[in-house]
Amino acid sequence: MIDLRNQAAIVGFGYVPFGKRGQYADQGHLRLVVEAVTAACADAGITPADVDGYSSYYTPIDPPELFEAFGAKQLRYTAQTWGGGGASMCGAFQNAAMAVATGAADYVVVHKVMTMEAGARYGQAFGQMGQGIPTIGGPFQYSVPYGLQAPGQMFALAARRHMHLYGTTTEQYAHVTMHAREMAVNNPEARFRTPITIEDHHASQMIADPLRLFDFCMETDYGCAVVITSAERAQDCPHPPAYITAAGVGAPFRFGNALMSFYNQPDEDFASSGQRAVAQELYRMAGMGIADMDVAMVYDHFTPMVITSLEDFGFCAKGEGGPYVEDGNLGLDGPLPVNPHGGNLAEAYTHGMTHVNEAVRQIRGTAINQIPGATNVLVVGGAGPSPTSGMILTGSPS
């Protein structure tokens, strides 16, 4: 069996300045992606015409369009993983790593771009499908007629069950947002840099009980791109490589369409981020465990799903995620610092790409809230539609 450990590396990343919802709507997605890929390639010491592979987890700009846009000589590899939103984000890096490690391509780009047209909201992702029509078919026939129309409402069901089983509290949710704000205070690119209190959190509007506005991440217009190449080629790139030690996607038993309208997974997985299976697989592939990590990037679209991700990935025991965040363990001086850039809740919401950027910065030693000597970084994909995903990056491929 081929061992993919540290055979590929992230050698460049780039992005356009984060915009508020709708800020870039009139620019078009192609322009944003081209700018992001160009910046990522400059960071990697190559040109966009050198890119011969594209790997994605949903994007409005397909590989042939980019290949054409950059006038590249030859397109050699394309891949797409499933999952929706940022659930499978690390799967795109897994596919990229396999491509460059096997020689299917020399330089693979993972990109993600999103702008919101006037009036569009992420929170209405499913609700819009249910407007102005007499009936609805497909999987949404079981949910939209009952008024379950938005991701926040769906995650509220998992959150409520977690509260019931383990006594998790909304004060503990608040601590997740408070931590994100604290991390963002000195990040000039972050949108929300003002610290908040539990009282501020509880004063924010209730949207889908038990979730309040401050339990939701923001909406961001963005374009992000990352360059992956083989460990061998990475030696010629200008920055220290962030080697991909392991990356994968997965789902536990009966979690196929979980959180959408399928609710039959075992109790411990219902009240989870659905990441137990991928976490086990990731640690097996890496030959590492949570104790080997120096810093972690945890997808934080909804505060209770951060708590359940921590449990799924073994930061703490099942059911103890609430007390874990309440006790301040996410901080820079905690046992395993989480999202030193401020994450989706405070910096920007880019469906996971900014978590990868920060992981690379930590390995390069260039982060604003730098963890001294950070070498091994855990990246956790979004909870939600299966498969979800995870990745371990390292600066020291021993």
Added chain:
Amino acid sequence: MSEAMPGLPGPRPDPTSEGYWLAAGRGALVVQRCAACGVDRHPPTEVCYACGSLDWSWEPHSGLATVYSYTWVERPIHPGLAALGSYNTTVVELDGTNGVVRILSRITDLEREELVVGLPVEVHFDPAGDGVALPVFRPQRGVPAA
């Protein structure tokens, strides 16, 4: 379209789901049961997750269930729902099935503070047009929460 949830679309039955929705339209809750291994499942699908069989039947169910999880939607997406103020969407676990069967639904006929995980509920039906109805649930009066 359900009168209880103004503006929302009703379910559009397909060849696999129509047995479920049309039974509800007649006032009966049915569960899809695998013809080979007897395991029950929901939502309706062509394949048994337990044994892979493509054959099934519709099994009548008592309509008794227990609240598994819920949310109160305070900021509805659909403008037609604004008049409701807030409403719940609730996952119930059906009693007495072969294997876990949970259904997303709504609990009616109760005050907000009465809705708790473990509440015993019973089915009734909310007509949604074209001979179909939405199974919804209400508290089993006199039966305390588990």
